[in-house]
Amino acid sequence: MIKKCLYVNRRAPYGTSYALEAIDAVLIGSAFDQDISLLFIDDGLFQLKKDQDTADVEMKNFSPAYRAYDMYDVEKIYVSKEAMAARGLKKRDLIIDVEVLSDSKIKDLMDEHDVIFSF
Amino acid sequence: MSILHTVNKSPFEKNNLESCLRYAKPGSAVLLIEDGIYAALKETRFEEEMTSAMKELNFFCLEADIKARGFSATKIIEGIKMVDYAGFVDLTVEYDKVQAWL
Amino acid sequence: MKFVIQVNEGPYQHQTADSAYQFTRAALAGGHEVLRIFFYHDGVNNGTRLTSPPQDDRNVVNRWSSLAAEHDLDLVICVAAAQRRGILDESEMNRLDKDAHNLAPGFRISGLGQLIEGVVMADRLVVFGD
Numbered sequence: 001m002i003k004k005c006l007y008v009n010r011r012a013p014y015g016t017s018y019a020l021e022a023i024d025a026v027l028i029g030s031a032f033d034q035d036i037s038l039l040f041i042d043d044g045l046f047q048l049k050k051d052q053d054t055a056d057v058e059m060k061n062f063s064p065a066y067r068a069y070d071m072y073d074v075e076k077i078y079v080s081k082e083a084m085a086a087r088g089l090k091k092r093d094l095i096i097d098v099e100v101l102s103d104s105k106i107k108d109l110m111d112e113h114d115v116i117f118s119f
Numbered sequence: 120m121s122i123l124h125t126v127n128k129s130p131f132e133k134n135n136l137e138s139c140l141r142y143a144k145p146g147s148a149v150l151l152i153e154d155g156i157y158a159a160l161k162e163t164r165f166e167e168e169m170t171s172a173m174k175e176l177n178f179f180c181l182e183a184d185i186k187a188r189g190f191s192a193t194k195i196i197e198g199i200k201m202v203d204y205a206g207f208v209d210l211t212v213e214y215d216k217v218q219a220w221l
Numbered sequence: 222m223k224f225v226i227q228v229n230e231g232p233y234q235h236q237t238a239d240s241a242y243q244f245t246r247a248a249l250a251g252g253h254e255v256l257r258i259f260f261y262h263d264g265v266n267n268g269t270r271l272t273s274p275p276q277d278d279r280n281v282v283n284r285w286s287s288l289a290a291e292h293d294l295d296l297v298i299c300v301a302a303a304q305r306r307g308i309l310d311e312s313e314m315n316r317l318d319k320d321a322h323n324l325a326p327g328f329r330i331s332g333l334g335q336l337i338e339g340v341v342m343a344d345r346l347v348v349f350g351d
Contacts, residue, residue: 001341001342003341005340008218010220017262018229021261021262021301024333025261025336025337028333028337029333032337032338032341034341042138082141103141103142107142107143110144110218111144113216114216115216115340115346116216116217116219117348118219118221118348119221119229125347127349127350127351128351152240154236183243203247204243205247205250208244208247208248209251211224212345216345217348219349
């Protein structure tokens with residue numbers, strides 16, 4: 001049975017571990033042949049920021065994992081236009097290619113999915 | 120499809136409620152639990168926003184969390200329905216899916 | 222309805238485990254099926270048998286163990302999150318060459334696949350967290 005699964009990411013990386021552990025969940029989810037979409041809203045956008053350098057905080061830089069997503073057929077990756085603007089981010093600041101959605105498209109996206117994961 | 124949104128953080132502390140209200144579609148429900156119940160109180164700076172949101176969304180709050188925090192039904196904005204845990208379960212059945220605003 | 226419950230936080234620090242527990246009890250009392258309770262992030266800390274909370278407060282871990290025994294619940298601790306936080310069963314202890322294990326009764330350690338598989342089979346996923 002194939003379900004449409006939406007993984008919602010709202011939190012920044014490194015300050016908490018939700019972002020890293022969400023990646024694990026997405027990759028495992030992809031192995032189960034489910035129809036996966038990722039949504040980054042609020043501070044979740046910061047997970048996708050390029051040029052993360054964690055040498056001085058001595059934590060693992062896990063941002064390269066986002067580039068692996070398309071190898072796992074995780075291609076439907078959406079970000080909030082409003083959240084980008086509020087945080088002064090542009091598409092070129094992000095580590096992967098994403099589709100930018102308005103609020104009303106995000107509402108539709110949530111509606112269309114069978115299951116919503118929150119981390 | 121309509122969604123049951125759960126919000127468990129105080130609107131004074133976090134922006135979970137704000138984000139929930141940004142994305143909740145008319146006809147969906149918002150259940151306030153844990154510290155989220157503070158958004159249900161009368162005479163806070165959120166009352167107007169909540170009253171306005173209630174025109175399109177169905178609001179509920181968990182009575183156990185209201186009572187735990189020293190409040191009662193008289194302090195809840197009119198139109199927000201109190202439910203118990205059984206009512207919480209019923210809401211998850213009635214709506215098509217649950218979105219937790221963590 | 223068939224439920225899968227996800228618990229993202231540990232006992233006491235957040236109300237998460239309490240809310241999840243009360244919801245689970247209510248779902249069972251309402252005649253619903255709880256297919257699995259999946260503990261992720263700090264939620265894996267619900268599975269250590271080494272807690273000693275004060276006598277006059279609820280025992281979060283024991284409550285889970287009792288509920289699991291009473292209703293034959295499947296309490297699953299995510300292995301990856303558990304390794305980071307030091308929650309082990311005997312087999313993990315041997316595999317990782319540690320000198321102790323601490324998994325509470327009624328819990329089992331397994332992979333994230335259990336969450337996904339559960340969600341595919343269930344009617345509803347309810348997530349509790351911070």
